[in-house]
Amino acid sequence: MCKPRKPLPVPDLDTQEYWEGCKRHELLLQRCKQCGRYRFPPSPMCHRCMSMSYEWTKVSGRGKLYSWIVVEYPTHDAFRGDAPYAVAMVEPVEEPGVRLPGGLVDYQGVELRIDMPVEVVFDDVSEGITLPRWRPVGCRGEE
Numbered sequence: 001m002c003k004p005r006k007p008l009p010v011p012d013l014d015t016q017e018y019w020e021g022c023k024r025h026e027l028l029l030q031r032c033k034q035c036g037r038y039r040f041p042p043s044p045m046c047h048r049c050m051s052m053s054y055e056w057t058k059v060s061g062r063g064k065l066y067s068w069i070v071v072e073y074p075t076h077d078a079f080r081g082d083a084p085y086a087v088a089m090v091e092p093v094e095e096p097g098v099r100l101p102g103g104l105v106d107y108q109g110v111e112l113r114i115d116m117p118v119e120v121v122f123d124d125v126s127e128g129i130t131l132p133r134w135r136p137v138g139c140r141g142e143e
């Protein structure tokens, strides 16, 4: 029997630029040209000022850990061999209030805590898709 495949994002009109940036190992966020605020997930309109005008902007890839879960019992068969693994919501330094989802990596042995600094790393999971993931920074070698 075939091993189940992990579901992958399907870029669409709104998210294409985001995924293209990930492929280049660049984290891009939409930035409203009227009010200057970043937003995520991608959408055609700013939910703050209703402007339809925006630009894709490369951001630093640094952020704070807003929340996370450790998955012990995946509900999708394709992830069974990966458990336990952590999935995080990260607040980018450029825009408090925006939350970016992604798997946490290199966190074993690190005491995870809210607001700890993290940085993006890119995982080329297939020819067409690169996923952003997050790893703690500045938490090692402190003993």
Ligand SMILES: [Zn+2]
Binding pocket: 032, 033, 034, 035, 036, 037, 046, 047, 048, 049, 050, 051
């Ligand atoms: Zn706006």
